[in-house]
Amino acid sequence: MEINLEEQFQEKIDQEIKIEPRDWMPEKYRKTLLRQISQHAHSEIVGMLPEGNWITRAPNLRRKVALLAKVQDEAGHGLYLYSAAETLGMSRDEMLAELHSGKAKYSSIFNYPTLTWADMGAIGWLVDGAAIMNQVPLCRTSYGPYARAMVRVCKEESFHQRQGYEIMLTLSKGTAEQKALAQDALNRWWWPSIMMFGPNDDKSPNSAQSMKWKIKRFSNDELRQKFVDVTVSQAEILGLTIPDKDLKWNEARGHYDFGTINWDEFNEVVAGNGPCNKQRLKARVDAWEKGTWVREAAIAFAEKRAKRNNNSTEAA
Amino acid sequence: MSNKEWPLWEVFIRAKQGLNHKHVGSLHAADHQMAIENARDVYTRRMEGVSIWVVESKHLHANEPSDQDSLFDPANDKVYRHPTFYVLPEELNHM
Numbered sequence: 001m002e003i004n005l006e007e008q009f010q011e012k013i014d015q016e017i018k019i020e021p022r023d024w025m026p027e028k029y030r031k032t033l034l035r036q037i038s039q040h041a042h043s044e045i046v047g048m049l050p051e052g053n054w055i056t057r058a059p060n061l062r063r064k065v066a067l068l069a070k071v072q073d074e075a076g077h078g079l080y081l082y083s084a085a086e087t088l089g090m091s092r093d094e095m096l097a098e099l100h101s102g103k104a105k106y107s108s109i110f111n112y113p114t115l116t117w118a119d120m121g122a123i124g125w126l127v128d129g130a131a132i133m134n135q136v137p138l139c140r141t142s143y144g145p146y147a148r149a150m151v152r153v154c155k156e157e158s159f160h161q162r163q164g165y166e167i168m169l170t171l172s173k174g175t176a177e178q179k180a181l182a183q184d185a186l187n188r189w190w191w192p193s194i195m196m197f198g199p200n201d202d203k204s205p206n207s208a209q210s211m212k213w214k215i216k217r218f219s220n221d222e223l224r225q226k227f228v229d230v231t232v233s234q235a236e237i238l239g240l241t242i243p244d245k246d247l248k249w250n251e252a253r254g255h256y257d258f259g260t261i262n263w264d265e266f267n268e269v270v271a272g273n274g275p276c277n278k279q280r281l282k283a284r285v286d287a288w289e290k291g292t293w294v295r296e297a298a299i300a301f302a303e304k305r306a307k308r309n310n311n312s313t314e315a316a
Numbered sequence: 317m318s319n320k321e322w323p324l325w326e327v328f329i330r331a332k333q334g335l336n337h338k339h340v341g342s343l344h345a346a347d348h349q350m351a352i353e354n355a356r357d358v359y360t361r362r363m364e365g366v367s368i369w370v371v372e373s374k375h376l377h378a379n380e381p382s383d384q385d386s387l388f389d390p391a392n393d394k395v396y397r398h399p400t401f402y403v404l405p406e407e408l409n410h411m
Contacts (some may be wrong), residue, residue, distance in 0.1 A: 020381070022380070022381050024381075069361075072357075072361070073361070076357070076361065079358050080341055083324075083341050083342040083343060093321050149341070156361075156362075295322065295346075296320075298322065298346035299320055299322065299346050301346065301347075306347075
């Protein structure tokens with residue numbers, strides 16, 4: 001019986017029929033999605049912190065409203081994704097508990113510090129750019145609620161990348177000092193950005209199954225290559241240099257070759273030893289704990305009001 | 317400390333006058349008023365709506381996916397419910 005169900009499930013996937021929450025699905029499909037979507041949601045929420053750091057110090061009002069709107073979008077993206085994950089049978093509070101205990105991961109890029117205003121430019125350009133590369137194919141992922149959430153996210157994300165690139169453009173056309181700020185930000189964010197696509201394909205054991213289930217449509221290395229290919233000319237327009245001496249066009253492959261990624265650094269950051277891991281997690285845990293009384297008061301108020309409404313209907 | 321989670325609400329948005337409300341997603345809120353306010357922030361940051369409905373998720377009822385065949389199949393063999401089933405002369409033009 002079980003085998004039969006799995007075959008039917010795979011047939012649906014092969015025919016591009018979306019899976020919806022109450023449909024039968026293999027337990028491993030459910031678990032894989034739950035892990036991926038909740039990690040994705042956590043990344044959006046933790047991802048608000050590095051940029052939130054600069055809202056009050058934005059150089060002018062135009063930059064400030066844009067950054068504020070971007071960070072608000074990220075909160076929204078986190079919420080779309082948490083609701084998609086909840087349809088797989090885990091409560092919001094359980095997911096948050098896993099984030100706060102360190103059991104659940106989030107994108108390791110957010111464990112790097114934002115040292116200057118130029119980092120707001122580099123994050124929008126590179127980090128959001130890499131995220132878009134990952135997320136566009138996810139709009140066609142096989143699980144309906146995840147795909148629908150990603151359609152919303154992608155619609156909003158392109159403003160994020162454009163506002164970041166505009167910041168980089170302004171700085172790189174500015175004074176020598178401003179241009180140096182932009183170059184410094186590119187130097188620090190480049191490698192972590194291309195790490196965002198995850199381990200190389202031969203080191204990514206779960207990828208094959210995810211591709212078969214059409215959760216993923218492209219492999220980590222394919223997406224990373226696409227990102228490098230489009231980003232090189234964007235850096236040229238800015239007049240900035242990508243910090244990789246091995247970066248060069250390969251005519252035969254029709255792609256850019258690039259240097260070896262420092263996976264030891266990646267693994268260290270994933271393991272919790274990046275520059276800001278403790279700070280980021282503490283900020284989330286503090287927000288949760290300090291918000292406890294608000295959540296409780298809202299419930300108490302709602303209950304009191306419901307009771308009062310009931311009493312008044314009875315009296316009438 | 318209470319461990320109670322705010323209830324889940326389903327959100328429906330009318331994109332503009334003349335269209336029906338369409339399901340857009342869900343969110344948590346302590347009561348319906350907060351659900352509408354949160355829906356405004358989460359789902360209509362870019363003028364996506366002119367009207368919001370929220371329904372507490374526990375009040376929604378749905379058919380079992382396994383009933384799909386018995387519920388929806390019977391319509392399949394009733395082609396006579398469609399206009400193209402009827403063969404009429406071409407000179408009739410539009411009917």
